Amino acid sequence: MPKKVDHEVRRRHIAEALHRVIDRDGLDAVSLREVAAEAGVSMGMVQHYFATKDEMLMFALEHLNARVGLRIATARNRDSPRELVRAAVLELLPLDDERRTEARIALAYLARSVVAVDLADLLRAALPHVIGFYAEQIRIAQGDGQVPANLDPEREATILFALVQGLVNPALIGHYTPEAVVAAVDYHLDRLFPRGNP
Amino acid sequence: MPKKVDHEVRRRHIAEALHRVIDRDGLDAVSLREVAAEAGVSMGMVQHYFATKDEMLMFALEHLNARVGLRIATARNRDSPRELVRAAVLELLPLDDERRTEARIALAYLARSVVAVDLADLLRAALPHVIGFYAEQIRIAQGDGQVPANLDPEREATILFALVQGLVNPALIGHYTPEAVVAAVDYHLDRLFPRGNP
DNA sequence: CACAATACAATGCACTCGCATTGTAAAAAG
DNA sequence: CTTTTTACAATGCGAGTGCATTGTATTGTG
Numbered sequence: 001m002p003k004k005v006d007h008e009v010r011r012r013h014i015a016e017a018l019h020r021v022i023d024r025d026g027l028d029a030v031s032l033r034e035v036a037a038e039a040g041v042s043m044g045m046v047q048h049y050f051a052t053k054d055e056m057l058m059f060a061l062e063h064l065n066a067r068v069g070l071r072i073a074t075a076r077n078r079d080s081p082r083e084l085v086r087a088a089v090l091e092l093l094p095l096d097d098e099r100r101t102e103a104r105i106a107l108a109y110l111a112r113s114v115v116a117v118d119l120a121d122l123l124r125a126a127l128p129h130v131i132g133f134y135a136e137q138i139r140i141a142q143g144d145g146q147v148p149a150n151l152d153p154e155r156e157a158t159i160l161f162a163l164v165q166g167l168v169n170p171a172l173i174g175h176y177t178p179e180a181v182v183a184a185v186d187y188h189l190d191r192l193f194p195r196g197n198p
Numbered sequence: 199m200p201k202k203v204d205h206e207v208r209r210r211h212i213a214e215a216l217h218r219v220i221d222r223d224g225l226d227a228v229s230l231r232e233v234a235a236e237a238g239v240s241m242g243m244v245q246h247y248f249a250t251k252d253e254m255l256m257f258a259l260e261h262l263n264a265r266v267g268l269r270i271a272t273a274r275n276r277d278s279p280r281e282l283v284r285a286a287v288l289e290l291l292p293l294d295d296e297r298r299t300e301a302r303i304a305l306a307y308l309a310r311s312v313v314a315v316d317l318a319d320l321l322r323a324a325l326p327h328v329i330g331f332y333a334e335q336i337r338i339a340q341g342d343g344q345v346p347a348n349l350d351p352e353r354e355a356t357i358l359f360a361l362v363q364g365l366v367n368p369a370l371i372g373h374y375t376p377e378a379v380v381a382a383v384d385y386h387l388d389r390l391f392p393r394g395n396p
Numbered sequence: 397c398a399c400a401a402t403a404c405a406a407t408g409c410a411c412t413c414g415c416a417t418t419g420t421a422a423a424a425a426g
Numbered sequence: 427c428t429t430t431t432t433a434c435a436a437t438g439c440g441a442g443t444g445c446a447t448t449g450t451a452t453t454g455t456g
Binding site: 229230231245249250251 | 412413414415416
């Protein structure tokens with residue numbers, strides 16, 4: 001048969017160009033022509049690998065989800081549950097350019113998910129994993145006496161996740177400095193792990 | 199001179215139609231023609247009251263900000279600081295259709311603000327007011343002994359606001375029921391006001 | 397070598413967009 | 427009544443959109 005091309009590689013290449021466009025000019029600026037130009041390929045090629053624009057968007061979001069998930073899973077080599085949770089939390093905050101870019105992209109998808117059910121499904125599916133991880137670590141820390149036994153791990157995980165997500169948007173529009181964001185996180189972690197960092 | 203028309207009334211009428219379009223189909227679906235149709239007027243009239251589309255969007259956002267700010271200011275007739283803060287917090291959460299609509303609209307603006315500096319400025323300007331209100335109430339409650347004196351009012355206000363904002367998005371995409379959202383808020387308020395609701 | 401399937405590239409099409417222009421009706425001012 | 431200013435309505439335009447179609451070069455398979 002014909003030429004051998006790794007479809008996954010091409011699709012990822014296009015997806016990353018797509019995300020650069022979102023980061024630079026927003027999701028509204030995403031068009032087949034714009035993505036093709038950013039990726040340095042022809043528009044016909046983009047169409048060859050993605051039948052529709054929506055399919056391209058969905059693939060790119062899954063690709064991003066996988067990337068972030070992998071990075072969080074990699075950060076598991078920490079000493080204490082507190083440090084582990086802290087690292088996972090900071091990974092989601094726009095503290096440097098890379099994370100800032102990711103946060104901007106994630107926000108763009110989130111906004112569209114309000115009127116695009118498929119996107120909402122994808123985003124929602126990622127939540128239990130993160131929150132469950134927090135809850136798991138809190139439970140472990142309770143076993144070690146680092147977290148007060150009277151705290152509800154599930155609720156604390158829910159609140160921690162909301163707190164983190166709620167810091168993202170003000171930080172993105174420049175209301176908090178990265179240092180202020182980290183300080184707020186540590187302030188809350190001090191309460192959650194009063195004896196987790198001796 | 200000519201016909202007498204209240205410009206503000208017309209502009210608000212158009213702005214509300216614009217927000218109905220955002221709520222139904224997202225900010226991407228906002229076009230001069232669509233807004234005009236939703237408002238039941240001609241496209242020429244929309245152009246008569248707003249020189250550009252951006253001007254229309256900015257006006258509509260200010261209009262929304264004013265509406266929400268007014269509603270929060272109105273809710274000040276509560277017994278305790280805790281109940282006051284709780285009411286102000288619940289006012290921002292998508293617990294019913296009206297608040298849900300507002301949250302969807304606010305999210306749309308927020309996403310665009312990432313690439314539209316003017317919008318970001320408007321959104322950022324609203325934050326200190328809300329967070330300052332929380333901090334003020336926490337300080338008052340500390341004076342009454344309802345909030346532990348060792349808590350930092352500014353930091354607690356920051357965290358409370360972030361927590362609330364962080365609950366909005368998962369609630370919008372259906373990950374939390376309204377009851378779960380309220381439960382999470384009350385769980386955190388129990389910690390913040392351990393003796394605020396005897 | 398012949399064939400067929402794949403990987404693009406190029407172009408066309410119907411549609412929508414924001415905005416500018418033009419025309420018209422109405423009413424306040426002189 | 428005349429004039430002038432305002433309030434719209436209607437239309438046109440160039441640009442950009444997603445997608446379909448067509449053409450062509452390449453390469454593995456029989």
